[in-house]
Amino acid sequence: MSGAPVRRTPLPGVLEPAGRTIGAEERAAVLRVLDSAVLCSTFGGEARALEDEMAALYGRPAMACSSGTAALHLAMAAVRFEPGDEVITTPISDFGTVAPVLAQNGVPVFADVDPVTGNLDPVAVEAAVTARTRAIVVVHLFGAPADVVGLRAVADRHGLVLIEDCAQAWLGTTASGELLGTFGDIACFSLQQYKHITAGDGGLAVTADAELESRMRLFMDKGWDRSGGRKHLVLGLNYRMTELVAAVARAQLGKVAGVVKRRQEAAGELVDALRDLGVGLPSLAGHAFWLFPLIVAGGNRRWADRLTAEGVPASAGYLERLLYANPVFAGAPVYGTSRYPLDRAYPVGLCPNAEELIDRTLVVLPWNEAYTTTDVDDIARAIRKVHADG
Numbered sequence: 001m002s003g004a005p006v007r008r009t010p011l012p013g014v015l016e017p018a019g020r021t022i023g024a025e026e027r028a029a030v031l032r033v034l035d036s037a038v039l040c041s042t043f044g045g046e047a048r049a050l051e052d053e054m055a056a057l058y059g060r061p062a063m064a065c066s067s068g069t070a071a072l073h074l075a076m077a078a079v080r081f082e083p084g085d086e087v088i089t090t091p092i093s094d095f096g097t098v099a100p101v102l103a104q105n106g107v108p109v110f111a112d113v114d115p116v117t118g119n120l121d122p123v124a125v126e127a128a129v130t131a132r133t134r135a136i137v138v139v140h141l142f143g144a145p146a147d148v149v150g151l152r153a154v155a156d157r158h159g160l161v162l163i164e165d166c167a168q169a170w171l172g173t174t175a176s177g178e179l180l181g182t183f184g185d186i187a188c189f190s191l192q193q194y195k196h197i198t199a200g201d202g203g204l205a206v207t208a209d210a211e212l213e214s215r216m217r218l219f220m221d222k223g224w225d226r227s228g229g230r231k232h233l234v235l236g237l238n239y240r241m242t243e244l245v246a247a248v249a250r251a252q253l254g255k256v257a258g259v260v261k262r263r264q265e266a267a268g269e270l271v272d273a274l275r276d277l278g279v280g281l282p283s284l285a286g287h288a289f290w291l292f293p294l295i296v297a298g299g300n301r302r303w304a305d306r307l308t309a310e311g312v313p314a315s316a317g318y319l320e321r322l323l324y325a326n327p328v329f330a331g332a333p334v335y336g337t338s339r340y341p342l343d344r345a346y347p348v349g350l351c352p353n354a355e356e357l358i359d360r361t362l363v364v365l366p367w368n369e370a371y372t373t374t375d376v377d378d379i380a381r382a383i384r385k386v387h388a389d390g
Contacts (some may be wrong), residue, residue: 122150300316
């Protein structure tokens, strides 16, 4: 590439004030909790109020907990599968999607993905179902809606629990406008630093099933329902959200619709600017745009390096490796020195579409509600420049 870089000043990012929506409301929320002297949600009202506000947003009861991974662990515990049972999920996700499966002595089974969106392919999921399968965990990757209608049908045909990992898809919808997080038996959300809204960490789980809700609440608080003395009814952990986190999360929850709307608008501007270029662009329909993915004709590392050199941060493949290529799935001990509960190998070639995306065709750009039209124009110019240089 020749000439000066397209972008000389950093784009707004989630590790700086310019790239977050943290302001007076969050400051007031923190002081409100500190002034109350009640920082534990067992005795305060912030976490319960957050649950009510999340329930109003998603139309089903909500539980606040300590992280998005914790929310998924609540879901796994509520399924109550037997040790060695299987949970089908995607190989393109954070480890937090599969860690709760292992923690409950389950076996992750990886199904292949759509070669364009990177989301679970219902046909591949159904082919992976066995007599030991108990649940499906679908991730709405980068905020793009997975085929939840198809996956719901697979789950119903085989009597499986469907869990939606919505950590990257706050207020995302299907192409027809139905809210993601309302198709699964349980849906899980994250408030981690990099998500659409943040309290540093924190999670939320929603469900319309009263029995699943009861099981998750017990697991979140050491199996203690607190209504009948200090009696621990089932095995549980301490995944309670603190009042400080809940108060900040409440302020952030009030802003999430605006955050998603602005990210969608900026993404629409970039898609419009690149329609004629010949690279794979995300569909705008229902997309919450946690990140902005591009599909290129191979050489994704070259693309990422060149875009970064132009002042537009980019990563090749999103992950350094697929989940099943990590040591924990490739021979490392799981519990003690044993491989239990894993009873299989996860070879190269297991999910060809996913491997192609990570190794060759997927380029991911950070995305932010603070991007201006000028920022989007710079990103578009950088992509065009890299494309023109071959």
